[in-house]
Amino acid sequence: MRFRHRLAAGFAALLLPLTGLAGLATPAHAASASTTATATYTRTQDWGSGFEGKWTVKNTGTTTLSSWTVEWDFPSGTSVTSAWDADVTSSGSHWTARNKSWNGSLAPGASVSFGFNGSGSGSPANCRLNGGSCDGGPSVPGDAAPSAPGTPTASGVTETSVKLSWSAATDDKGIKNYDVLRGGSKVATVTGTTYTDTGLTAGTDYSYTVQARDTADQTGPLSGAVAVRTSGGVVDPPPGSKVKLGYFTEWGVYGRNYHVKNLVTSGSASKITHINYAFGNVKNGQCVLDDSYAATDKAYTADQSVSGTADTWDQPLRGNFNQLRQLKAKYPHIKVLYSFGGWTYSGGFGQAAQNPAAFAKSCKAVVEDPRWADVFDGIDIDWEYPNACGLTCDTSGPAAFRNLMSALRAEFGPDYLVTAAITADGSSGGKIDAADYGGAAPYLDWYNVMTYDYFGAFDKDGPTAPHSPLTSYPGIPQAGFNSADAVAKLKSKGVPSAKLLLGIGFYGRGWTGVTQSAPGGAATGAAPGTYEAGIEDYKVLKNSCPATGTVAGTAYAYCGGNWWSYDTPATIGTKMTWAKNQNLGGAFFWEFSGDTSNGELVTAINDGLK
Missing domain, CATH: 3.20.20.80 (Glycosidases)
Structure with a gap:
């Protein structure tokens, strides 16, 4: 059976070590008015002992950015443990992320994201992007990006169209308009909070998000996504799904x-x-x-x-x-x-x-x-x-x-x-x-x-x-x-x-003879299982031993001296x-x-x- 295999010991990190690489740094480049950009941060996941963060860099200027560097400070006790799609280094509590060789160039209006796993509970402060302000640099000092609009709701779904509605975003200088994205690509820009998308294919799954733009043309974070399936017959999934x-x-x-x-x-x-x-x-x-x-x-x-x-x-x-x-x-x-x-x-x-x-x-x-x-x-x-x-x-x-x-x-x-x-x-x-x-x-x-x-x-x-x-x-x-x-x-x-x-x-693995509910406890052997000791289906465990916590993105459960993860x-x-x-x-x-x-x-x- 597939799940009986074991893996060997050891470790290989996702990145170079995140500390001690300051010598690889290059000077930050000050942003000019023609190459202004924004950097926005969101905490995408939080699992108690750590979290996942994401930065999005967007070129809001009129010429192409050849590279980007995002800098920020974390409070004591908060740090980056691993990262992807950027080279992240630190000097004390100051963190610096530089583009990879393949994602540094940003055309006007384009954006790129990089992410990281972190420990601690703090949030970034004192953000700098290419030496300028993360909210747009010298061209719009002090102008914050808009908030995320509400997650769209869908109505009037037909074989070829759907009507979308969402609650308004907020901004310190005012909202100019909204970009409507289908599957991550912009399909319309509207000034109101509704849009009807037409020309769709029958029996097809679509996903919509909305993004606000302020009077300085800064875009805020995406709204939540709404999934829509048009009426009609079954078709193959679209390429790239x-x-x-x-x-x-x-x-x-x-x-x-x-x-x-x-x-x-x-x-x-x-x-x-x-x-x-x-x-x-x-x-x-x-x-x-x-x-x-x-x-x-x-x-x-x-x-x-x-x-x-x-x-x-x-x-x-x-x-x-x-x-x-x-x-x-x-x-x-x-x-x-x-x-x-x-x-x-x-x-x-x-x-x-x-x-x-x-x-x-x-x-x-x-x-x-x-x-x-x-x-x-x-x-x-x-x-x-x-x-x-x-x-x-x-x-x-x-x-x-x-x-x-x-x-x-x-x-x-x-x-x-x-x-x-x-x-x-x-x-x-x-x-x-x-x-x-x-x-x-x-x-x-x-x-x-x-x-x-x-x-x-x-x-x-x-x-x-x-x-x-x-x-x-x-x-x-x-x-x-x-x-x-x-x-x-x-x-x-x-x-x-x-x-x-x-x-x-779609199953759990478990021990018996365990005396503590938290991970890391000693055991005496395999917990009883329907078909094999130490293994049980999710459909059984969800009722027989409901989850009592999570660790590293996976649930665990402690009941009657048995400890399961699933x-x-x-x-x-x-x-x-x-x-x-x-x-x-x-x-x-x-x-x-x-x-x-x-x-x-x-x-x-x-x-x-x-």
């Missing part, structure tokens, strides 16, 4: 009694974009079907099937594959990938790596078998782990994974999806360092980064810790075991942000915001059957990525 992918397990049709139709009855099918069908096996260096009864032979009655039609004894295809075919007919926007490997079946990849072309050819033959060629849109490889240890240890070398991915792309061509589920070990010298994930990235559509199972009762004595921490935190048992460090390391190896999906577990709709919302701020390609989860009967975790992912 976020991936929302779930794993469907082949064996789930047995003890878990979870079937493809559950995706319909839970409402999840309308909220996802992709399904990974898990798992095909890898034997003798080739892809093979694993459980043919579940995949192709199991007969469904009319009330069990997606289409409402019973299988017959002589039809060419039954089982999960036929149910997936029916699901795609009902929800044509869904793409299905056949996933091979996983924790149990990864031992065969070492032999496959000895002849990548032959392996790829065998996979294509399984995925595109004439009996179900219309069901699958691509292949997913879950190798746990290349040139490292999982259930077994692999010694194929650092190039093996890249070579395998290259062969798969050559065999499947550009019209199929080729993806991979990979380690999230962000430690120095850990599993990400063991294989050439950066070199393989050009051959793949995306990576499913398995940002869960960092900690669990496989260490039976504890300490208790969240199995899916978003960020590091004081007392974390192992440096580098968190989503932020894993994503940062993959980016540093040249993997584009848009090719990284954040992983969410994600809830609220923590998933936080993680989706983080994923969007990191410009990730979306999110994936393991796996559907851990969710509630009404799909509340899938809903949280869908809502969070809009």
Whole structure:
């Protein structure tokens, strides 16, 4: 099963150290009247022991900015712990952020954001932008930017139009007008607080925000976003939309009694974009079907099937594959990938790596078998782990994974999806360092980064810790075991942000014999679980052991001597915001059957990525 893997120890930081880099600094450039700019700050997340902040630099002048430097002071006890999309240094309580080589140039009217994680509770003071005032420099001294307007409300939705209304923003010098943004791009500028957007596509999801502009043409922060789906038929997601992918397990049709139709009855099918069908096996260096009864032979009655039609004894295809075919007919926007490997079946990849072309050819033959060629849109490889240890240890070398991915792309061509589920070990010298994930990235559509199972009762004595921490935190048992460090390391190896999906577990990991509710407690073993000790589905835990706190963006619960960590709709919302701020390609989860009967975790992912 997917969630049985463990990661190795160690840590690799997202950035260079944030202190002691003052010698790298260059003098701040004073802003001229033709190159005025603003810098605005928002605290986007707060998890008690820390927070996430974001600065937005906007060129409000008439000529292009070639670079930018934002400076500010934090009160004692507040500091930056990691940052992205800027080089951040400090001198005492004074902090300086300079543009990266790729985001320094800002055309008139353009803006750029960078973010950071911080500790403490203070807010920035004494902001300076390129040596001038952060509210517009010499051209508008003392003129503050507007506040955010109210989140728009939608009414009068048709197949091609929607009416938006919002409450007014405030400004010390007065509001001039409002920019209306659809999907982050401006579609109109209006003087009132209503706008009707027309020319839309039927059956399509849109997201709207509003931004106020003052009399000096300074823009304030964006309003909250409202999601709108126009009426009409189902269409494919627009290019560039976020991936929302779930794993469907082949064996789930047995003890878990979870079937493809559950995706319909839970409402999840309308909220996802992709399904990974898990798992095909890898034997003798080739892809093979694993459980043919579940995949192709199991007969469904009319009330069990997606289409409402019973299988017959002589039809060419039954089982999960036929149910997936029916699901795609009902929800044509869904793409299905056949996933091979996983924790149990990864031992065969070492032999496959000895002849990548032959392996790829065998996979294509399984995925595109004439009996179900219309069901699958691509292949997913879950190798746990290349040139490292999982259930077994692999010694194929650092190039093996890249070579395998290259062969798969050559065999499947550009019209199929080729993806991979990979380690999230962000430690120095850990599993990400063991294989050439950066070199393989050009051959793949995306990576499913398995940002869960960092900690669990496989260490039976504890300490208790969240199995899916978003960020590091004081007392974390192992440096580098968190989503932020894993994503940062993959980016540093040249993997584009848009090719990284954040992983969410629809289950918890737990210990028993625990005497403290806070993380870091000792334990005596694994907490009881329905199918395996130390593991339990979210749908069970939300009632049997409700969350009592959060740490590093993940919920934890203490009840009756048991300590569990798991994600809830609220923590998933936080993680989706983080994923969007990191410009990730979306999110994936393991796996559907851990969710509630009404799909509340899938809903949280869908809502969070809009």
